[in-house]
Amino acid sequence: MRAGGTERASGGRRRALCIVLILLAVQLGWLARPAYACGCGAMVHGPNATMAVHHETSAVRWDGTTEQITMSLTVDGTAPDAAWIMPVPHRATVRLGDPALLTELGRLTEPVTEHRSYFWPRSGDWPFASGFGGATAPAPGARAPGVGVVGRERLGPFDVARLTASDPDALRNWLKTNGFRLPPPLATELRPYVTQRWEYVAIRLAPAERHAYLTGTLDPLRLSFPSERLVYPMRLSRLARTPQSLSLYLLAPHRMQPLSTIGGAAPQVLYAGRIQPRGAVRDFSGTGPAFLTALDQSFPQPQRISGDHEFRRTTADTPYQRVTYAYSLLKVGGIPLWIPTVGGVLLLLTAATALPLAHRTRHRATPPAPVRIPPPLR
Template structure:
């Protein structure tokens, strides 16, 4: 079973192994790869968790691999690329116009124009076991068990995954908790093309009585990390803490009637959708995995305001108002001057 499952022919890595929110990203020899953005959709019904993930990457690597720890026996399939477009549409901010009276810096007479504002199986060798292997489009996927951190690291290195000492050390807590692992080899469709932009999504499902999103391996990243998370559950869900990053920001929360790819993920049942964004300026501060909890089902949608100068017929209202006031003031002054002017008497 210990065949060259995911042979990447990796030598000693000159470039560091970057990490992403879902696991360790490993480039091929003498190349670099970085994850600028990880976006995941998580479906949890109280018993089973499904994670559909998509990476936005940069670098010059033609091949790469990543390791993702999971708390239970995992099934891996290709994800629907339309899922994230649908979720983005569902959670799109509401745009509203908002008018203001007095001119601002970009308005006349201060500037030339008006401006806009916006607000399984037992291990085969007693330490590491291969649960399964699948070829999914551009991905070669191995599902592993392990009872010893060194054995897991050694098996991965033997089969093409050269791990840094830091990554091997970060796997120890997962081995102690008897988690399993998804090891994935990925490469672009075109020969000689670098891994760039948005990669095809993968869907991983496993049994879990808690909603957990693996993040611990991201502490090895050398650059700031960005996480976008769509959570589909029976209620609004939010992380228990920030696990070393900035406070997670809720950009949408509300009940939805799923359609299309979202319905395929949820089984068509009405669910609550929570959209979260989080930044990790210093990934080394990440101290655990995200565990999400149920909170009050308070709806929320981000509102972006577009400020406009109040006009009538294209003429600023403030200018019309000032003009009216000046005309009225001039009329009053003229009347008072006329009233104070002494009458001229004619000679008898």
């Protein structure tokens, strides 16, 4: 592969590559103000700059032998450039992802709305408020001893290097020599990956325009690598200084669950179900049916992260979907049903009370019949 390219991609591809760094940096969650680590990788910017990731979404496809990751996020800050490194268990390929993928997955996993009616008026209904309106409930080159460069390419404004390493310090020095300025603690956190003979994707990115900052919604990047298990590298997130969140779409033959919380809160299942992929989802996962599992997890104390996320199939492919209840006042002909109902009951009560009273009144008004006394017998 070429050490670098001089040809610049279109504006869309440039933005897409922007995702490279931060996108992969966050791995699959929501993230704010990353500090040397975020999600599945480590992201670094200059000491006098700031960078905040407001929203990051990731999708993972695993078929038992190959894993693919697509990520995208929205960022802002004052960083004119940044760098990101992600460990992968095997050699990876990198290309641009489809922005429509995450949008379609979000649509597939959104809650269904179930409408329910209530009889008695609530706050916001008449007579507690004017009108009869019902209330509705809210419903990511050179060679040095111990480091091998298996690929180096230019994707728009991004310099992407795919590396092997037998020494974490040599890896950090190579990255520093080639413009990836990473903090010293990173060498310590990389050591387990070096021991396991993992490889790395290192990306240096900058805005498409000179003198600009990395900001806005970045288009997604797609990584693919062989893997006999569904694993998500999370160890580098131990370097983060702020709480992190993880949002993940898993496309696999069966419903998946993490082996452990790895130091975070218990993952929340947002969706589980077998789907027939279409559009961008089909391009990502293949034409056959796939089981989609959507998870959210928070890491209030990133330093407690104990290792990488590994997922396994659940004992049963039990479907699950969130339900949002929309409540409205029960009406008939546009009139709240409680009004004629209460009115009718009042009429019946009035009638039931008035009839005995009228009967008693008539009884009092009727004079008693005169008593006839028979004449005495002679």
